[in-house]
Amino acid sequence: MVNYFELANISYRYPDGTHALRDLSLTIGRGERIALIGHNGAGKSTLFQQLNGILQPTTGEVLFNGQKMSYRKKELKRVREHVGIVFQDPDAQLFSGNVKQDIAFGPTNLGLTQQEVQARVDWAIAQTEIDSLADKPIHFLSLGQKKRVAIAGVLAMQPAVLILDEPTAGLDHYYANQIFSLLRQLETPERTVLLSTHDTQLAYEWADRIVVLHEGTIIYDGNPYDIFSQDDLLQKAHLEKPWVFDVATTLGAPTPLPRTRAALKDFLRTKTLG
Structure with missing residues (x-):
């Protein structure tokens, strides 16, 4: 697998002295779906901000596409x-007058022609299914709508790596499911998607790799099955078992365990018929 990122022994300390990351090493490959989970203050947002150079490690180094990340303005723009x-x-990244203008901001700064910018905006709007919002002022939108617009703005840049920090936080079940469905649509063999979440069911169902952070260190990095069998680790990280995993193991489902509601229903139907 080709690695987009290699993080080597990075630590990060905020100006107030808080140690957010501690001697953390991690590789991130092309086409992976990675869920980053951990309690508040575990270091998830800080880690994400290392990946596009918003924050620079206090110690250690970040490699992107095999090259050590430079923090000069020109090099950061390329990353x-x-x-x-x-x-x-x-609201931290939406600032233009209306939805179309906001989505166009990134592609315009890439130096694309007006025609190319418009094509990317139209594509991103279609991908996120926000056609009806295209001409609406940003301040008229709900939280769920704003999140979809923010995703559209990043998609219009056509990034190889898409990072979403708590994409379903603050959303009701309907809008959370919309974001989840959108993630499925965005998957390609070349695009890596990382998200942080407190929703262990979402992580279990969606990710092909789960990374658990605790007090700035990685305490688990692996498949979505093994982690939820480790009660000591879950207790340490303040994590709950996904309900699908819990029900499936209680009922003695064979491996690989069901990961979705639909897969669990299929197992129950088979078990009943058997």
Whole structure:
């Protein structure tokens, strides 16, 4: 597997002295779906901000496409053309008058022609299914709508790496499911998607790799099955088992365990018929 990122023994300390990351090493490959989970203050947002150069490690180094990340403005611009981040609070990145203008901001700064910018905006709007919002002022949108617009703005840059910090935080079940469905649509063999979440069911169902952070260190990095069998680790990280995993193991489902509601229903139907 080709690695987009290699993080080597990075630590990060905020100006107030808080150690957010501690001697952390991690590789991120092309086409992976990675869920980053951990309690508040575990270092998830800080780690994400290392990946597109918003923050620079206090110690250690970050490699992108095999090259040590430079923090000069010109080099960072090139990295950010390939690495898009959607913040937990969409108001932190939405600032234009209306939806179309906001989505067009990134592609315009890439130096594309007006025709190319318009094509990317139209594509991103279609991908996120926000056609009806295209001409609406940003301040008229709901939180769920703002999150979709923020994702569209990053998608219009056509990044190879898409990072979403708590994309379903603050959303009701309907809008959370919309974001989840959108993630499925965005998957390609070349695009790496990383998200942080407190929703262990989402992580279990969606990710092909789960990374658990605790007090700035990685305490688990592996498949979505093994982690939820480790009660000591879950207790340490303050994590709950996904309900699908819990029900499936209680009922003695064979491996690989069901990961979705639909797969669990299929197992129950088979078990009943058997």
